[in-house]
Amino acid sequence: MMELFEEIKEAVIDGDEDLATELAEKVLEEKLNPVDAVQEGFIKGIEEIGNSWKAGEAFLPDVMMAADAMKAGLAILEPAIAELGGSDEGSGKIVLGxxxxxxxxxxxxxxGALLTAAGFKVFDIGIDQKAEVFLAKAEEVGARIIAASALLTTTMKAQKELVQYLEEKNARDKFKIVIGGGPTSKAWAEEIKADGWAETADEAVELCKKLLA
Ligand code: B12
Incomplete structure (x- = not known):
């Protein structure tokens, strides 16, 4: 099992989309836990290429290829992850972007995949989304949580703007706002008056459960 996860990690580092797809299919065939494959294989691979990039040992195209390999593999595993947890529809709706x-x-x-697996109904609005899109979608679907990801120090401020936008629109009390992503922290979440922060996807699930309990 660990060997397969190690191969997945290497396939991501090498940016080998075909191999990443094949190995993800193998995870399903061998009935291994797809979440373990993500955490022990895919994430380890993208982290390692990220570190090499930072150290100047890899270049942006290498990272782009690794990201494509990762996404190809995740696409295979996501439906299986979503099926893992029951279908506790009562858990609540979450707008994520x-x-x-x-x-x-x-x-x-x-x-998103782990929240879905935990029974939440996730509405993924995608990347590069304005605060107004988060709010419009949350109102449209009757979400209880808005979850915002930011990976750049320059875009973290958009999480703050999201909180402020909801305040301006008198919608702040209607939703819990949770944030996450590389440069963010618990302290940042507190500073911008978000309702919570999580470091990992597992913790994001626990956080959302706690907020809606
Ligand atoms: C892959 C990658 C890319 C890919 C993205 C592909 C894609 N489809 O996502 C590509 C190559 C396109 C890319 C582009 C860029 N990138 Co980039 N990228 C990365 C890299 C290597 C990995 C990110 C990743 O996917 N990690 C794996 C996932 C699983 O981890 P994660 O995102 O942190 O998510 C976990 C938690 O944070 C949390 N979480 C995430 N979101 C949320 C949301 C909520 C609500 C919660 C609760 C939790 C949560 O749960 C997740 C699972 O555990 C990082 C380095 C790194 N180590 O993070 C750099 C990095 C983020 N990128 C960086 C940069 C600079 C860029 C570019 C500006 C480069 C450029 N010059 O063009 C552009 C940005 C373009 C833009 N406008 O956004 C910098 C950011 C520096 C900074 N602090 O601002 C980093 C840190 C690299 C570095 N060390 O310099 N990048």
Whole structure:
């Protein structure tokens, strides 16, 4: 099992989309836990290429290829992850997106998959989304939580603007706002008056459950 996860990690690092797809299919065939494959394989791979990029040992095209390989594999695993948890429709609706100016969506997608697996109904509005789109979707579907991802220090401020936008529109009390993504922190969430922050997708699930309990 660990060997397969190690192969997945290497396939992501090598940006090998075909192999990542094949290995994800193998995870399902062998009835391994798809969440473990994501955490022990895919995420480890993208983190490692990210570190090499930071150290100047890999370049943007390498990261783009790794991200594509990761997304191809995740696409195979996501339906299986969604089926894991029961179908507790009562858990609540969540609008999830990446904030304006930011196109990173791998972490957001993993958060979405695990929330779905936990029984939440997730409405993913995608990347580079303005505060008004988050609010419009949340009102349209009757969401209880708005979840915003930001991966850049320059786009974190859009999470603050999201909270402020809801205040301006007198909608702040209608929704819980949770935030996450690489450069964010619990302290940042407190500073911008969000309702919660989580470091990982697992913790995001616990956080949302707690907020709606
Ligand atoms: C893959 C990647 C890319 C891919 C994105 C592909 C995609 N579809 O997402 C590409 C190559 C396109 C890319 C582009 C850029 N990137 Co980039 N990217 C990364 C990289 C290597 C990995 C990110 C990732 O997917 N991690 C894996 C996932 C699983 O982790 P995660 O996103 O952190 O998510 C987890 C948690 O944070 C949390 N979480 C995430 N979202 C949410 C939301 C909520 C509500 C909650 C509760 C929790 C939560 O749960 C997730 C699962 O556990 C990081 C380096 C790194 N180590 O993070 C750089 C990084 C984020 N990128 C960086 C940069 C600079 C850029 C570019 C500006 C580069 C450029 N010059 O063009 C552009 C940005 C373009 C834009 N406008 O957004 C910097 C950001 C620096 C900073 N602090 O501002 C980083 C940190 C790299 C670096 N060390 O310099 N990038």
């Amino acid at each position: 990446t904030v304006e100016g930011d196109i990173h969506d791998i972490g957001k997608n993993i958060v």
